[in-house]
Structures are given as structure tokens and as C-alpha cells.
Amino acid sequence: xxxxxxxxxxxxxxxxxxxxxxxxxxxxxxxxxxxxxxxxxxxxxxxxxxxxxxxxxxxxxxxxxxxxxxxxxxxxxxxxxxxxxxxxxxxxxxxxxxxxxxxxxxxxxxxxxxxxxxxxxxxxxxxxxxxxxxxxxxxxxxxxxxxxxxxxxxxxxx
Amino acid sequence: xxxxxxxxxxxxxxxxxxxxxxxxxxxxxxxxxxxxxxxxxxxxxxxxxxxxxxxxxxxxxxxxxxxxxxxxxxxxxxxxxxxxxxxxxxxxxxxxxxxxxxxxxxxxxxxxxxxxxxxxxxxxxxxxxxxxxxxxxxxxxxxxxxxxxxxxxxxxxxxxxxxxxxxxxxxxxxxxxxxxxxxxxxxxxxxxxxxxxxxxxxxxxxxxxxxxxxxxxxxxxxxxxxxxxxxxxxxxxxxxxxxxxxxxxxxxxxxxxxxxxxxxxxxxxxxxxxxxxxxxxxxxxxxxxxxxx
Numbered sequence: 001x002x003x004x005x006x007x008x009x010x011x012x013x014x015x016x017x018x019x020x021x022x023x024x025x026x027x028x029x030x031x032x033x034x035x036x037x038x039x040x041x042x043x044x045x046x047x048x049x050x051x052x053x054x055x056x057x058x059x060x061x062x063x064x065x066x067x068x069x070x071x072x073x074x075x076x077x078x079x080x081x082x083x084x085x086x087x088x089x090x091x092x093x094x095x096x097x098x099x100x101x102x103x104x105x106x107x108x109x110x111x112x113x114x115x116x117x118x119x120x121x122x123x124x125x126x127x128x129x130x131x132x133x134x135x136x137x138x139x140x141x142x143x144x145x146x147x148x149x150x151x152x153x154x155x156x157x158x
Numbered sequence: 159x160x161x162x163x164x165x166x167x168x169x170x171x172x173x174x175x176x177x178x179x180x181x182x183x184x185x186x187x188x189x190x191x192x193x194x195x196x197x198x199x200x201x202x203x204x205x206x207x208x209x210x211x212x213x214x215x216x217x218x219x220x221x222x223x224x225x226x227x228x229x230x231x232x233x234x235x236x237x238x239x240x241x242x243x244x245x246x247x248x249x250x251x252x253x254x255x256x257x258x259x260x261x262x263x264x265x266x267x268x269x270x271x272x273x274x275x276x277x278x279x280x281x282x283x284x285x286x287x288x289x290x291x292x293x294x295x296x297x298x299x300x301x302x303x304x305x306x307x308x309x310x311x312x313x314x315x316x317x318x319x320x321x322x323x324x325x326x327x328x329x330x331x332x333x334x335x336x337x338x339x340x341x342x343x344x345x346x347x348x349x350x351x352x353x354x355x356x357x358x359x360x361x362x363x364x365x366x367x368x369x370x371x372x373x374x375x376x377x378x379x380x381x382x383x384x385x386x387x388x389x390x391x392x393x394x395x396x397x398x399x400x401x402x403x404x405x406x407x408x409x410x411x412x413x414x415x416x417x418x419x420x421x422x423x424x425x426x427x428x429x430x431x432x433x434x435x436x437x438x439x440x441x442x443x444x445x446x447x448x449x450x451x
Contacts, residue, residue, distance in 0.1 A: 001159055021161035021204065022194060044192045046345070048258055057232060057261035063191050064262070065184075067161045068206065111257065132344040133256020 008069040011079025019066035028066035037077035048134035051107035058114040077106035089151040098147035100138035167292035175317035185228040186262035221327025227266035246334030250281035275373035280353035281336040283370035293318040306377040331358040333440025335433040348373040349417040352429035374409040402427030
């Protein structure tokens with residue numbers, strides 16, 4: 001099939017790539033752009049390990065075609081830290097031991113960041129429901145929720 | 159597979175008409191990409207409709223709202239006007255998938271995917287929403303109820319696309335609600351669902367109602383007998399019992415790992431009762447908000 005040429009913006013940088021018409025954005029990010037932070041946990045939009053934001057919206061990159069990135073603004077986990085400075089969520093996850101194997105973690109961080117940008121003071125229940133599309137097999141979620149709340153408090157206070 | 163972006167509904171319809179192979183419309187893609195990946199769908203042409211002018215807009219129309227077919231449900235939920243007028247439709251659309259899926263999925267896609275359990279559909283039917291369809295020969299407007307044709311099937315012809323859904327105006331003292339049963343807390347497929355939309359008079363009696371059930375038949379159901387059971391009442395116990403019985407009688411579900419026929423049937427009746435009560439409360443609140451007497 002004929003390849004497509006796509007121009008987009010990723011983490012603030014202009015990016016161009018070639019992809020197949022049926023290639024998911026997740027595969028483009030990982031295999032062509034070597035942005036391997038987003039993970040393929042399921043490939044069907046159920047686990048959230050591939051989470052990114054597209055034009056400010058939290059989405060599964062496995063449910064977006066690379067072609068659909070044309071002209072869009074994409075944010076991935078790779079753009080979360082500010083150079084060497086970790087985002088409060090990243091620090092809270094490290095300090096709070098909110099990950100074990102780490103496969104779900106990029107997706108959860110991207111999703112949690114999107115939540116706190118929309119709602120700076122979520123209840124635990126709101127955090128859980130927002131993160132319902134991010135599955136974790138290791139932690140049992142409790143430390144994840146706690147870390148999100150620690151980061152949220154810091155971001156409100158800062 | 160080829161991918162194209164349609165710049166107009168007409169162009170999309172023409173491309174669909176001319177494609178000899180298998181074509182699919184792409185808006186949110188949250189069903190399409192999963193089906194493509196599963197391998198049972200060898201698509202030759204994907205037509206991305208998101209660039210069609212107006213197809214991502216929500217506009218006030220005729221006292222109600224016209225919702226472009228490519229409006230993501232996350233966007234729909236942020237629209238104060240739609241949320242206030244049709245909270246049941248918004249909560250139904252908002253139950254689909256996860257936050258990530260909500261960032262892309264659409265009500266039109268939920269409808270056109272043809273799942274008997276699609277969450278947006280019963281609420282749209284209860285709302286008596288109208289679908290605008292564009293084909294090579296022009297535009298037609300059809301009741302949502304007339305779109306599903308069976309599991310995975312719609313009454314749309316090969317070259318037609320949905321361009322928008324119209325939620326009609328509401329009389330004063332109206333409310334709607336949608337409830338579903340799922341085994342998990344979230345991110346699941348409805349085992350049974352019910353949507354109720356109703357209007358009250360000044361005394362609090364139901365003057366008009368539409369009751370729709372999902373996941374309990376090959377297609378969404380509009381249960382006239384259930385509506386009739388509550389019209390003229392204030393949802394007393396007898397009326398609610400009659401509503402539930404009428405709903406159960408209308409059910410024609412399957413037995414599968416999600417639920418048995420008996421469970422789906424009785425649950426549909428329970429959900430219809432609860433949805434009717436919520437819609438009733440919302441109708442009364444709406445009256446109070448407007449200061450209606």
C-alpha cells in the first residue's frame with residue numbers, strides 16, 4: 001500500500017514521518033520515531049498504556065492512525081519532564097513507590113497530568129474513575145492514587 | 159488499505175459510492191481500529207470525515223441542538239447547553255469506554271457500529287433524536303430508531319454517511335436519564351440498559367414519555383407500552399410496576415457470558431423504573447430552575 005507523509009508536532013517539536021495508511025500512531029511513535037515511552041499493553045484501547053494527548057485530549061495512541069496526526073499537537077510521556085526537571089507527578093510516583101514494573105506508568109502519568117490540568121482538586125473517586133482506562137497489574141492502584149494526590153496538592157500549593 | 163480525508167460530506171459519499179472494495183467511515187475510530195486490528199475486517203478504504211466543515215460543531219437549532227457526527231463525547235460533555243437540556247443523552251454517551259476512548263468516540267459512531275448494547279442509542283431513541291444522513295443523491299433526516307438493523311448492521315446504504323444528530327427542543331418540565339448494568343464498575347459492555355425521557359404537567363403528572371431499552375434485543379427497543387403505563391401518573395408504585403412489566407415483555411435478549419435471558423430481562427425492568435424516577439426528578443428540577451408554576 002502507498003505510504004503517507006505526515007507533518008505533526010510532538011512535545012512542541014515539528015516532526016515529519018512516513019507511515020502506512022493502517023498504521024496506528026502508537027506504532028509510529030515507537031517504531032519510527034523511537035519514542036518508546038508509550039507502550040502497547042493491548043492494542044485495542046482497553047489498557048491505556050499507550051496514552052498520549054492529541055490536541056489537548058487524552059487518547060489511546062493505539063486507537064489513532066498515524067495519518068490522523070497530520071497537523072495535530074501531540075504530547076507524550078517524553079515531554080512531561082522539563083529537561084532534567086521531573087514533573088511533580090513523576091517525582092511523586094518515585095517517592096511514593098507508585099510503580100513496580102513500570103509498563104503502565106507512562107500511560108498513567110500522561111493520564112494523571114491530563115486530569116490535574118482539568119481538575120486541580122479531584123477526589124480519590126474522581127481520580128480512580130478518570131484512570132479507569134489505565135490498567136496496572138503490579139501495584140493494586142492504591143499507591144498510584146496516593147501519588148496523584150500528593151502531586152495534586154503540590155501543584156495547587158506551588 | 160487506503161486512507162483519505164474527505165473535505166465535504168458529498169465527497170465522502172462519492173468516495174464510498176465509487177469504492178468497489180470494503181470502505182469504512184472514520185470519525186473517532188474507537189470501534190473501527192479495534193475491528194481492523196482483530197483481522198476480521200479487511201478494509202480497502204478508510205474515509206476520515208473529521209475535516210468536513212461543521213461536522214465537529216454543536217449548534218443550537220430549532221430550540222434543540224445539532225451535534226456534528228464527529229463531535230467527541232468528551233467535547234459533548236463539556237457543552238453546558240446540551241448537558242442541561244439532555245442530561246440523559248450526555249450521561250449515556252459519557253459511559254462509553256474510558257477517558258481515553260471518550261477523547262475520540264462519537265454518538266454517531268456508537269449508533270453506526272450497530273451494537274445492540276451501544277450506550278448512546280437508547281438515550282437518543284428516548285430523546286427522539288433525528289439523524290441527518292448525506293448520500294450521493296442528497297440529504298435525508300431519519301429517526302435514530304430507524305438506523306439499527308440488527309447486530310452490527312444499519313439501514314444506511316453503502317454510500318451514506320451520518321453528518322449530524324439533532325436533539326430536539328424540550329417542553330418545560332422535561333427530564334431524561336440513562337442507566338445500564340455492567341458487571342464491572344466501568345469500561346464494560348451493557349448487559350441491559352434503559353433510557354427514559356418524560357414531560358410533566360404543572361401538577362407533576364406525566365404527559366409524555368419515551369422508554370427505550372438496550373442490550374436486550376438484536377436492536378434497540380422503543381417500548382410504547384411502557385410509556386403508556388406511566389402517562390397520566392405521578393410514577394406511583396402501580397405505574398412503575400406496569401412500566402417494568404411492559405419492559406420485561408418487550409425484551410428479547412440472548413444468553414451469553416455477560417448475562418442470561420432471565421437476568422437481562424428482569425434487570426431491564428429494574429433499570430427502567432430507576433431511570434423513570436431520575437428523569438422525573440430532573441423534570442421537576444427543571445421546572446423549579448425555570449421558576450415554572
